[in-house]
Amino acid sequence: MNPTPTVQEDTPARTALPQNTLHAAIVDPQMDSMRLLSETAMKFPDALSFSSGAPYDGTHDIANLSVHIDRYVKHLRDQGVPEQRITRMLFQYGPVNGFIQGEVAKMLQHDEDIDVPAEAIMITHGFQEATLVALRGLFASPDDVLLSVSPAYVGIRGAARMLDIPVKGIVEGPNGLEPEAVAAAARAVRAEGKRPVALYLVPDFSNPSGTVVPLEARQRLLDVAAEEGLKILEDNPYGLFARDGEKMPTLKSLDTRGDVLYLGSFAKSAFPGARLGYLVADQIVESEDGGRRTLAQELSKAKAMFSVGSSSLSQAAIGGILVENDYDLRSATRELAAVYQERLAVTLDALAAHFPPERYAEHQVRWNVPRGGFFLTVEVGFAADLAAMERSARDFGVSWAPMSMFYIDGGGDRELRLGFSNLAPDAIREGIARLVRFIESEARS
Amino acid sequence: MNPTPTVQEDTPARTALPQNTLHAAIVDPQMDSMRLLSETAMKFPDALSFSSGAPYDGTHDIANLSVHIDRYVKHLRDQGVPEQRITRMLFQYGPVNGFIQGEVAKMLQHDEDIDVPAEAIMITHGFQEATLVALRGLFASPDDVLLSVSPAYVGIRGAARMLDIPVKGIVEGPNGLEPEAVAAAARAVRAEGKRPVALYLVPDFSNPSGTVVPLEARQRLLDVAAEEGLKILEDNPYGLFARDGEKMPTLKSLDTRGDVLYLGSFAKSAFPGARLGYLVADQIVESEDGGRRTLAQELSKAKAMFSVGSSSLSQAAIGGILVENDYDLRSATRELAAVYQERLAVTLDALAAHFPPERYAEHQVRWNVPRGGFFLTVEVGFAADLAAMERSARDFGVSWAPMSMFYIDGGGDRELRLGFSNLAPDAIREGIARLVRFIESEARS
Numbered sequence: 001m002n003p004t005p006t007v008q009e010d011t012p013a014r015t016a017l018p019q020n021t022l023h024a025a026i027v028d029p030q031m032d033s034m035r036l037l038s039e040t041a042m043k044f045p046d047a048l049s050f051s052s053g054a055p056y057d058g059t060h061d062i063a064n065l066s067v068h069i070d071r072y073v074k075h076l077r078d079q080g081v082p083e084q085r086i087t088r089m090l091f092q093y094g095p096v097n098g099f100i101q102g103e104v105a106k107m108l109q110h111d112e113d114i115d116v117p118a119e120a121i122m123i124t125h126g127f128q129e130a131t132l133v134a135l136r137g138l139f140a141s142p143d144d145v146l147l148s149v150s151p152a153y154v155g156i157r158g159a160a161r162m163l164d165i166p167v168k169g170i171v172e173g174p175n176g177l178e179p180e181a182v183a184a185a186a187r188a189v190r191a192e193g194k195r196p197v198a199l200y201l202v203p204d205f206s207n208p209s210g211t212v213v214p215l216e217a218r219q220r221l222l223d224v225a226a227e228e229g230l231k232i233l234e235d236n237p238y239g240l241f242a243r244d245g246e247k248m249p250t251l252k253s254l255d256t257r258g259d260v261l262y263l264g265s266f267a268k269s270a271f272p273g274a275r276l277g278y279l280v281a282d283q284i285v286e287s288e289d290g291g292r293r294t295l296a297q298e299l300s301k302a303k304a305m306f307s308v309g310s311s312s313l314s315q316a317a318i319g320g321i322l323v324e325n326d327y328d329l330r331s332a333t334r335e336l337a338a339v340y341q342e343r344l345a346v347t348l349d350a351l352a353a354h355f356p357p358e359r360y361a362e363h364q365v366r367w368n369v370p371r372g373g374f375f376l377t378v379e380v381g382f383a384a385d386l387a388a389m390e391r392s393a394r395d396f397g398v399s400w401a402p403m404s405m406f407y408i409d410g411g412g413d414r415e416l417r418l419g420f421s422n423l424a425p426d427a428i429r430e431g432i433a434r435l436v437r438f439i440e441s442e443a444r445s
Numbered sequence: 446m447n448p449t450p451t452v453q454e455d456t457p458a459r460t461a462l463p464q465n466t467l468h469a470a471i472v473d474p475q476m477d478s479m480r481l482l483s484e485t486a487m488k489f490p491d492a493l494s495f496s497s498g499a500p501y502d503g504t505h506d507i508a509n510l511s512v513h514i515d516r517y518v519k520h521l522r523d524q525g526v527p528e529q530r531i532t533r534m535l536f537q538y539g540p541v542n543g544f545i546q547g548e549v550a551k552m553l554q555h556d557e558d559i560d561v562p563a564e565a566i567m568i569t570h571g572f573q574e575a576t577l578v579a580l581r582g583l584f585a586s587p588d589d590v591l592l593s594v595s596p597a598y599v600g601i602r603g604a605a606r607m608l609d610i611p612v613k614g615i616v617e618g619p620n621g622l623e624p625e626a627v628a629a630a631a632r633a634v635r636a637e638g639k640r641p642v643a644l645y646l647v648p649d650f651s652n653p654s655g656t657v658v659p660l661e662a663r664q665r666l667l668d669v670a671a672e673e674g675l676k677i678l679e680d681n682p683y684g685l686f687a688r689d690g691e692k693m694p695t696l697k698s699l700d701t702r703g704d705v706l707y708l709g710s711f712a713k714s715a716f717p718g719a720r721l722g723y724l725v726a727d728q729i730v731e732s733e734d735g736g737r738r739t740l741a742q743e744l745s746k747a748k749a750m751f752s753v754g755s756s757s758l759s760q761a762a763i764g765g766i767l768v769e770n771d772y773d774l775r776s777a778t779r780e781l782a783a784v785y786q787e788r789l790a791v792t793l794d795a796l797a798a799h800f801p802p803e804r805y806a807e808h809q810v811r812w813n814v815p816r817g818g819f820f821l822t823v824e825v826g827f828a829a830d831l832a833a834m835e836r837s838a839r840d841f842g843v844s845w846a847p848m849s850m851f852y853i854d855g856g857g858d859r860e861l862r863l864g865f866s867n868l869a870p871d872a873i874r875e876g877i878a879r880l881v882r883f884i885e886s887e888a889r890s
Binding site: 015016017018019020021022023024025026031032034035054055057060061062065066069070073086087088089090091092093094096125126128129132136137138139140155158159161162163164257258267271272273274275276283284285286287288292295298299300301302304305306307308309310311312313314317 | 460461462463464465466467468469470471476477479480499500502505506507510511514515518531532533534535536537538539541570571573574577581582583584585600603604606607608609702703712716717718719720721728729730731732733737740743744745746747749750751752753754755756757758759762
């Protein structure tokens, strides 16, 4: 008997895999928008780029990496940690939730008035993993829905898509997310027979819009969360860079009921390359055997299965930066905050100089006036899509981000995002001049 | 009109969260087995521990961290990379798939005879994230089932559970996973109306069993994969430590059809603290617009949404180690391999000395005889559960891992795993003597 031929002779040795056999989130073009944006921007290296939100990187020095790590090692030695244990912390498998939670807790108390024990903190591979862990823990059923401010950072929708969690966008106003809109969205989700589980927002200088939620609305958001049974996922990468005297209390610092999970990042307060962030989850979880642990401890089961612990090198470097600065990143980043404030002011001034009020209508141009953050948004009279961005970069030498990529349920087709955080003032002025020429050209065509 | 009171007066300020409102995988006790094992072991710090699979850490020196990073920076300078670009690589956001893929490709070619371009490699936060990314990409429907060798490292089941992917275990034999058992399992899954998508295994010195799949079975596994339409997820943390002359070809190096995804880790070949691994996925993905990219490039959309890029510090440290060793980790780890080989031999000798053949039956004790790896398994005549492990650690001063925690669909109730990788020979001898006293005591009771 002949054996059945199992691979046909004419089958090519290596068959290409059709993209549509992969998970839907991989195939979804919106999941790919950041890559397409960055690839388009890279095609025109001479264009001035407002397209990214990369932090200012003018002050970094390679030699400092070892300085930071050595500083953390000295800190451990000063505390009497035995040499062999320090070596193990750096080289061996370590605790899933990390080893610098104590240092982060001190920083949170100083900088954000957030008073939580180290056990309520999980060190993660950046904001993105903190979000993934929080979502995985809180979302248990296919009927569980995430509410999110819209427009929003693409990472929130992406993390949810990777876990097959549906997201309902709530379009924000000029003062950010409105509490009554959140309550209405929660009721609408419930009316569809689904369960609104958590709400994502950036109360301070939201990406991409730059909005800030006023104090009264923060209090009301917390009440809405309690009324609607929502947990709040508070993301705060830019709050550190508020003008002096304008710092708003975080939702977490106002949270008396334990409804807020706080998502932290060292990408802007230290440096992005470390890929280090953290999750604050001080809620008490009660297990059936009567055990009581923090939610951060409970979620270590998810963290373990996503990536085990976080990089010891990154933890030591960030730990060193925290120790060097006496857990006061707010003071440590004052100069950096001034850099961002100047860049924001230069961007706004340049826009105002080119578009005095009498020209608004002519070009259908409007922009918002954030008081901080890395971004502002410009409304224009034409479709500001990726094709338009490519024309802008190729023919006018300036790139930006289409706002539509940040909207969750559609929108923003005639808006663009300007990220000014990593452009020097002269480049900003020249970039805005180029952008104006592009906008005028689009208006003519 | 009075406003409706939204939070009742007698509600405690911070209500505890019931554990069973969290995702099922967080609540599943098996997901927690590693933590319980490690907490139980830590309760008895004086016990000799065969419970972990941590690599030998006797040779690490804190000062080397900077040496490795500096070596990688020098390598970049030698290649003419501009200083500003090097600084950005270390401090700024970097490419999602990493920046040391070229160095890893050279190592794979040298050490494993795996010949893939840098574009087919994604640098990840360790094996665990490589697995998560691969699973997320390949598993598109709730009917998609993962086949896995059983018993298996808990991380594979955990990663699948986090993504709600069902796992079907295939119990291995003394020579590891048997190809016909894989074919039968694939057909059984299909008979239930589901789709077997991929197969996970460790062909070389599997964790926990120490088995090695023979060459002929490797060829046949590749044929079965082609026949059944399975992708193979090959995990190879221990293959580097084969005895001289006993190295087996990896499935990936034998794969002519593009059916194997290779999951790599630097935890054992360099050090675990870096949390660095990689995914080799050289399959070509065809998108509807005719685009052709490697699967590793396509999966960067998942990696971006799990954690963005990998730690620049970890990449530089591991990159430095690769450069220092001329991409030849096999030679670089020869001394380390000899350490593990000695520890395996000492463990086997001690077992044989205490349990000569005539005592096998009396105590119902059997063990396997791996030729490498970090583990072996011992069958005993009593339930080797966590309670037994606690008695062993408390009363006899020796800890180990219950095998049942590694079985996917139950099994291994009377087996224990001995991990000898991080115990010195004298400690192993004393540990086995204690284990023998424990086994004798259990037999009496």
